[in-house]
Amino acid sequence: KNQVEQSPQSLIILEGKNCTLQCNYTVSPFSNLRWYKQDTGRGPVSLTIMTFSENTKSNGRYTATLDADTKQSSLHITASQLSDSASYICVVSGVLNTGNQFYFGTGTSLTVIP
């Protein structure tokens, strides 16, 4: 069964600290993995995309990793800011003849406190 699991469910950190969010998946065949940030009351916005051949990709203070062999991805946030408080959703795309099929994790709720 194609699944995406994220951990932890929620996280509270102090401003300025680093944190790492995890995403494990069983989706096959695999096309790509995206990390989305969803602010409260807003729609998700893509932070980064990881394809099969990519191990690490950075977007400012966000760094995503992908291990396609173990089917694990992580999102590392450096020097957290209050504006990083949001839900982070891992979305894995599987490949179908008709296009991509999207599998959503349930998200990690991050709260950054001063």
Next chain:
Amino acid sequence: DVKVTQSSRYLVKRTGEKVFLECVQDMDHENMFWYRQDPGLGLRLIYFSYDVKMKEKGDIPEGYSVSREKKERFSLILESASTNQTSMYLCASIPGLAGRFNEQFFGPGTRLTVL
């Protein structure tokens, strides 16, 4: 700048009412999606459409219908709203099959409360 808009940010309806949620995208995308998002369950696909007048059921289509009369507009219809349809509804769009790595663009969401 890409944009997906939804007709309402907040909506309160009574049980049994017919509810229309509208989504419009200005990117000429072929594919459009309706999801609902509930705490602990993540996003679940209700319906999607890959072309005008075409629709496919997602994982949880019961109690919902959709309409796509124009490429830019995808409507979600609750024929007879029930309290268990209280949720956040998100619309998304993506280009056609040409790009496997295309990004889904999401609207801001409609928080629907059914009393």
